[in-house]
Amino acid sequence: MSVFKEFTKGLWQELPPFRLVLGLCPVLAVTKSATNGLGMGLAVIFVLTWSNILVSALRKVIPRKVRIASYIVIIATFVVIVEMATQAFFYPVYEALGIFIPLIVVNCVILGRAEAFASKNGVFASALDGLGIGTGFTISLVVLGGLRELVGAGTLFDVEIMSAVYRSHSFSFMLEAPGAFICLGVLLAIMNAVSAPSSS
Amino acid sequence: MKAADLTVSTGSHWHSGARITDFSYNTLLALIPAIAMGLYRYGVCAAGVIGTAVASAMIAEAAMQKILGKPVRIADGSAAVSGLLLALLLPANTPAYMVVVASVIGITIGKLCFGGLGANPLSPALVGWAVLRITKPWAGYLDFDLALINYDLGFSMQYPLAVLKASGSSGLQDFNTWNLFLGNQTGGIGASAIVCVLGGGLYMIARGLVRWEIPLCFLLGVIIASCLFRLVDSAAYAGPLFHIVTGNVMIGAFFLSTDNSSAPINRWGMVAFGLCCGMITVVLRVWSVYPDGVVFACLLMSLFVPLLDKLKATPIVVRPTRAQITRKTVEGGASS
Amino acid sequence: MGLRAFCGDLPPRIPYWTGAVPVESLPLPQRATLLWREASPGDVGVAVGDSVQTGQNLAREGTGLFMSTVTGTVEEIDSLQGADAVEYAVVGIKTVEVDSYDSSINGIEDLANTAPEQILAMIIRAGFPGFDAVVQGATVETLIISALDQEPLTAVNAQVLLERANDVSDGIAMLSRATGAKKVVVAIPHNSAHAADDISVDQAEIVKVRATYPNGLPEILAKKQGAGLLLTTERNGTVGNTLVVSIEHLVGMVSCLREGRPFVNKIVTCCGKSGGELKNILVRIGTPVSMALDNLDVKLPPGGKLIINGPMHGYACFSDEQPMTATSDSVLVQKPAEVHRFESTACMNCGRCSAVCPVNLEVNLLGRFSEYGIFDKCAELGAENCIECGLCVYVCPARRPLLHLLAHARFVVKEETVEK
Secondary structure, X not given: OHHHHHHHHHHOOOOHHHHHOOOHHHHHHHOOOHHHHHHHHHHHHHHHHHHHHHHHHOOOOOOHHHHHHHHHHHHHHHHHHHHHHHHHHOHHHHHHHHHHOHHHHHOHHHHHHHHHHHOOOOHHHHHHHXXXXXXXXXXXXXXXXXXXXXXXXXXXXXXXXXXXXXXXXXXXXXXXXXXXXXXXXXXXXXXXXHOOOOOO | OXXXXXXXXXXXXXXXXXXXXXXXXXXXXXXHHHHXXXXXXXXXXXXXXXXXXXXXXXXXXXXXXXXXXXXXXXXXXXXHHHXXXXXXXXXXXXXXXXXXXXXXXXXXXXXXXXXXXXXXXXXXXXXXXXXXXXXXXXXXXXXXXXXXXXXXXXOOOOOHHHHHHHHHHHHHHHOOHHHHHOOOOOOOOOOOOHHHHHHHHHHHHHOOOOOOHHHHHHHHHHHHHHHHHHHHOOOOOOOHHHHHOOOOHHHHHHHHOOOHHHOOOOHHHHHHHHHHHHHHHHHHHHHOOOOOOHHHHHHHHHOOHHHHOOOOOOOOOOOOOHHHHHHXXXXXXXXX | OOOOOOOOOOOOOOEOOOOOOOEEEOOOOOEEEEEEEOXXXXXXXXXXXXXXXXXXXXXXXXXXXXXXXXXXXXXXXXXXXXXXXXXXXXXXXXXXXXXXEOOOOOOOOOHHHOOHHHHHHHHHHOOOOOOHHHHOOOOOOXXXXXXXXXXXXXXXXXXXXXXXXXXXXXXXXHHHHHHXXXXXXXXXXXXXXXXXXXXXXXXXEEEEEOXXXXXOOHHHHHHHOOOXXXXXXXXXXXXXXXXXXXXXXXXXXXXXXXXXXXXXXXXXXXXXXXXXXXXXXXXXXXXXXXXHXXXXXXXXXXXXXXXXXXXXXXXXXXXXXXXXXXXXXXXXXXXXXXXXXXXXXXXXXXXXHHHHOOOOOOHHHHHHHHHOOOHHHHHHOXXXXXXXXXXXXXXXXXXXXXXXXXXXXXXXXXXXXXXX
């Protein structure tokens, strides 16, 4: 039961971009479309789960003073794997995400989970935590990207949803950086409003 | 003591009679000449844009205040002013959906999310306008040459600033500064009626509702920056008078930059704010991709307002400060 | 109120009264109520039933000076919590018609050959207010004699300046010698030129001050005339070096020294209704306000306001039994329709309050910080310097209770300072 909780907490209670407000840089930058959000999210799930596992397994070996450097090395390993894999098999996604895949190395979500959770808990719990947080991160990115893509371009996962008239006069403000901030802020406000009575 | 039925409160027991509505209602009054000029020029289209903007701004404010559980205060007129200022910046045949989107985002995101009147760091009208401006598929509607192509009002229907951007000051021979000042130019519904806006602005200053520092320094900033550019290359850059009588400078100086909550309140802060707004306007006109830079200049400088408000007179010390009292205590302790 | 509206960033012009307002004497009240600030009933040295003389010190041995202004029998000893969180000792005295005077107050005939300390001691003994810090041993470096009234609709000093300019000259010479002040400044209203010629004192500098509020407030006078802080008593000693004395008190001192009488009669300007005529009355200190109102033939309207010490920084009473004190300058009655009501709107940041603040406070920020209890920010912004002049409230379009908020901030900041 508690193991299950480690997984589900990432889906709402500790939803990374909204609850923890971590890793906002890629959240804002790559969510121009739902596809990009999904790609980024999957990359993060992979890196987060494996780095959590490895950090947790090595948590008694790594000296405390050099732990951040060690975590970075571990994370970077998986990031390079992801980068090479996307370059080889999903080249359009690689092109779209650009610099943000290498930047997963310094993503606060991953470093934060390694520091706050994996370095204190067992391997299995850390794996579930990584999987849960990663899934939450992916869902957030897809929702944000989907919303921005739908309003800003009239498409969803590159499928044309809105009419041609809308698409030619779409509200592309949502695809710009200010639109990303406003969209994130509004979603955050709605989420807080929904969960207001239970929190505090 | 015998209890009497008396009102008890702190001072002052007199009041000057000023109300929050003084600001908004007088702004509406001051803008009537500009509105009238817009209606005369562009007819019912302009009326549609103004009506849509004002109505959607007020409805958005009322709805948002209801949702947030706050008292509905649209009667203070500030939402109407925001909507009106937005409308006056737009071309007469802006599609209604654009107007609605701009004024709703301006009011909700730009104002009520920050706490409503007095707490908004940016002017709602400017936020709404900026949202439209950076939405690429809608940019054509804001390009005055394209938007007003079907109008012929008896003067050159080229947007002066677009001409300046395209062909430098040599292309401006068709424009007569006096004519431009009288409002014979294309542009926003009300913003292009330069002389009407100036009259309204002077009325606001005379009533003490707009402090004179910001408008004066705004115009001064435009003059300084354009003179500097002119010193570098008088063939490529227009003179100060041209900059003042075109585009949004006049409405920007008197109405957009002087929004109470997004402007400094201390004298030197206002001077710096006005000068920077004016200079950034000219810089944006010269170097940015947009023909006019007034709105972005005002938005940019509004972000510096908390900093500019530090330029203030220091409080006059009429009472012992904390330091003096502490020193006394130390002395007293030492002697006893 | 027929006052000019605020225009631009000019401070609002709230002019002081300049015309003549003749003084009418009021009869002795049946019962006088005396207030003693920052004292408790235990500090009073007389008991109920004791008979007291005019000028008698009612304070218990060693607790200071609390002078009776009437002759009669003590009826009541009580305490009162003032609106400013200060405790007052209250003594009610049933008066008798003929005064008998306390023997410790004597006239001084030969002022020139009497030691300054002796003159000063006699002035303080005669009950003039404002000398607390001097009693505690502070030295007066600058003496400011103010011929300005503190508030609009007040004609106390204006009338004294018209009537008794010669006594003012004598008083300045006497008081500057008694206090040993290095610098003496006489502040007179800019528009009363003829009185300036009447005042001729060698060692004093005569300064014309624009006769608009708040230029007559002691803090502003002390600051504007190049002097330092006002002499005040703090919990651990005295602060400041400037003493401000109104000319009403000054001519009172002259009479006191000539005739050997304590300071018991006070001129009070009364205004029964807005726009109505002013009336100066001479009352015994301790007279209830209701007597002044009866003299004016004014009924207190239910829901109205009874304001003592002027419409700007005066205080609203909750009862017409409130007695006159040595510093009560005026009484004003407002009808319910004229009463200014505060509203709970948010600050719209127009900045008028900061523009009019005579001590350059950022009132807009202070009001908000005080409202939300962020008092360390209030301390940073110098909240303790607020002189509670009320101008910010006067100009505020959102009608916020700014003076209330600032006074609260000042109180908290002061308490915290003392605790540290």
